[in-house]
Amino acid sequence: MSEEQQQYWPIFTEQDDTKKFWNKKSSNLDKYAIIYQQPMYRISWKSNKPTEYEFLLNDEGVLFYKQGNKVKGHVQLNEDISLKLIDLKISSKKAEAVKVIRIKRTKDIFIYIWNKDYSYTFQFLKHLCQFCFVQNLDQLYTLQDVIGKGGFSKVYTLTPNIRLPNQPFNYAGKVYNKNELLSKKDLKKFYHFIRNECYVLKRINFPYVLKLCEIIQLDELLITEYIKGGSLYQYLKERKQLTEMESIQILQKLALGLQQVHNLGYVHRDIKLENVLIDKDQLKLIDFGFAEKICRDRLINGQGTAGYIAPEVFMKQPYQEVGDIFSLGVIFYSMLSGKAPFRSNTYDALLKLNKECQIDFSEQRFPNVSQKTMHLLKAMLQKQPENRINVQDLLNQLTANQIFSPSHNIPSTQSIVEGSVGISFNHLQSKNTLKSFYQHSQNSFIENNSQGSQQKPSKNLRDRRYKSQSMDKKGMLLKSSSFKPSLKSIYQIKIEQSEDNISMADYEQPIPEVSLQFLQTSYQTLNCQKFI
Structure with a gap:
């Protein structure tokens, strides 16, 4: 070396x-x-x-x-x-x-x-x-199946060799490959990314943030809890669109988890549908590989995922807490409308739309969403960071202001308690089978303006779209939904491909008191069946 x-x-x-x-x-x-x-x-x-x-x-x-x-x-x-x-x-x-x-x-x-x-x-x-x-892997765990791959890491399931009382049967282990990591040009940057990820996760013990259990020095192995389900991206792909109530509940949990990160003095910087894991009533914010200390003077790193990047990053302004709020707003927009706010067939065009930040908030896009929820969504997606809502005000509105209206289609309180994200994702765990959510929302159907009906695109059109969305300039197939572009400058953008998938856990979590209070408030507002 x-x-x-x-x-x-x-x-x-x-x-x-x-x-x-x-x-x-x-x-x-x-x-x-x-x-x-x-x-x-x-x-x-x-x-x-x-x-x-x-x-x-x-x-x-x-x-x-x-x-x-x-x-x-x-x-x-x-x-x-x-x-x-x-x-x-x-x-x-x-x-x-x-x-x-x-x-x-x-x-x-x-x-x-x-x-x-x-x-x-x-x-x-x-x-x-x-x-x-x-420094002991062999005496603690046995590596099992590979469940995810990244640019310089793999994610395995692990089983403890000696299981203590109340200890889970399975864990997830993210293994960093020494040779791959050392081949990186900016090794110092990736070194600090990994250190920051561990620092943040080691110090947060919260229901909606993935728990880092142990760090083992075997090509550097991070052992986390194992989430059995799938990502919010997969869930939304299956459901197409979520109700206002369900979207609000998911948003609240993510905001609570994000608040823990900000209170530690860090920003996440890569909040997206793929970085939220869900299984029944569990929800976990994951992948802190881009997390960094909050710097209010300058932009330290420009990494992020196209379609989620806060507009100030393109202007080389400091990335602060409200940068994460913008990315969270993209998730909220996608859940409410069933479509991403920025959609394009090419990465560069997607980045351009992300930078310009012209967002469609029309009633046609959100036909069953209350005005109060729309007001909150717009506050999260403000182009200027100084005009954007912060996480504390966001949580205040979600919990105290009862922003949803009983006039809309809202599931019963029983379904909220037993599973706001209540289907198993075992059948969705096959690798590389789902197209990008952006591409799906852009191209899943063609509207027939004259009859208001939907029809499938022609074979030639499908082939042309598939080629433009799924291949790079050399004709190589790309994984569709996990690119993380590094913004080297405002004029020249280089896109780095990554396949980081994180793992999934088998463990039941009681509903936190703050969520129960939120649900009770919801019940009183809706005046529906007795809350149990």
């Missing part, structure tokens, strides 16, 4: 500049929520004498150890600290090796901890995995 490649690979390594393992400053344990506590033996690089202490881990990733009632030291765990299960001979050369956890802050500063009962050692390791990166 070159010197630059060595600087950015592996992505996760011990980077702490400390000269001691423990922080000895006093700390009050009473103010912390302890998630695991266990007596463990410990030795360090300074001493080979095993000593038993009480180890405690809180929900912020702070590890304490104490003797008697006195806290002796603590350390803040993070993605720059490594964990590894190793076999270690403790007392003599003839003694049998013991499975211990090595916690390493730098090349030379580490400790070993273990319990004589290996089951407790393993349980403690699994709790520590939430906050550090791990």
Whole structure:
């Protein structure tokens, strides 16, 4: 590897500049929520004498150890600290090796901890995995089927080799390929993309954001919860168009998840139908590969998906929180109308329409949508970012202002509770079988103006459209709905192809209190059957 490649690979390594393992400053344990506590033996690089202490881990990733009632030291765990299960001979050369956890802050500063009962050692390791990166794949998981591919990554299903009580049966693992990643011209940029994605997901534990469970250093493997269903893109493709009520409920959940990201000081930058996973009552915002810290002074990166990009990106203005709101507005528009706001047969033309931001809000496009909902939609899709609604005001209107009207076709409260996105997507999981939603909404039918009927386009017209939509200039077939153009300049646009698909989880989530409050308000407004 070159010197630059060595600087950015592996992505996760011990980077702490400390000269001691423990922080000895006093700390009050009473103010912390302890998630695991266990007596463990410990030795360090300074001493080979095993000593038993009480180890405690809180929900912020702070590890304490104490003797008697006195806290002796603590350390803040993070993605720059490594964990590894190793076999270690403790007392003599003839003694049998013991499975211990090595916690390493730098090349030379580490400790070993273990319990004589290996089951407790393993349980403690699994709790520590939430906050550090791990160097044991074979002892933790078995890779199963490939369920997605990207430009320099693959997504697998994984099964835990040792399953703890209440632990899911399946996970999803996004594996970054070393050779593919190192071949990137701007390696530094992709390094920070991956680091930012992990930083954000590690610090958000919210029902509507995909949960990152562990980071394993095996060509860099991110282990997330496994969503069994499919994407919102697939769901909308199947349903053609969603009701106003259902669209609002989905929008509210996405806005709540997005608010968590913004509160952390980051923007998502790639919100689109394909990056929302749904299965029955579950909804997850995924793919934080373009996430970055909010910068109010300048535009850092111009990446995004054509048709969803906030117009200010084309003008090289800073990408702030309302940039994500614009992309969320594109999703809302697509759900309400069944069509994308920007539609074209070619990528360059689509980008041009996205930049010009001339959007059709006509009543013909939204025949069954209330004026209050239309007002909110327009507020999300304002071309000028200073005129666009922010996430807090959006949530206020969704929850307090009761923007929908009982005069429209709205499903019963029972159907909302039991499945606003309530069909299984197992039958939609075949790869590369769906055309782009943009292309479908543009070309799925030809209107007969004289009779108001629909008819299929001629074979020649279908062939011509298919060719223009699905092949590049060299005649190579392209995946239709996952391109992510990088806006190198306002005058010259280079489109980068990516196939990042993320995975899907098998796990039931109770409806959050805020959603129940929203549904109860909906019931009172609609004056329909009793809410249960």
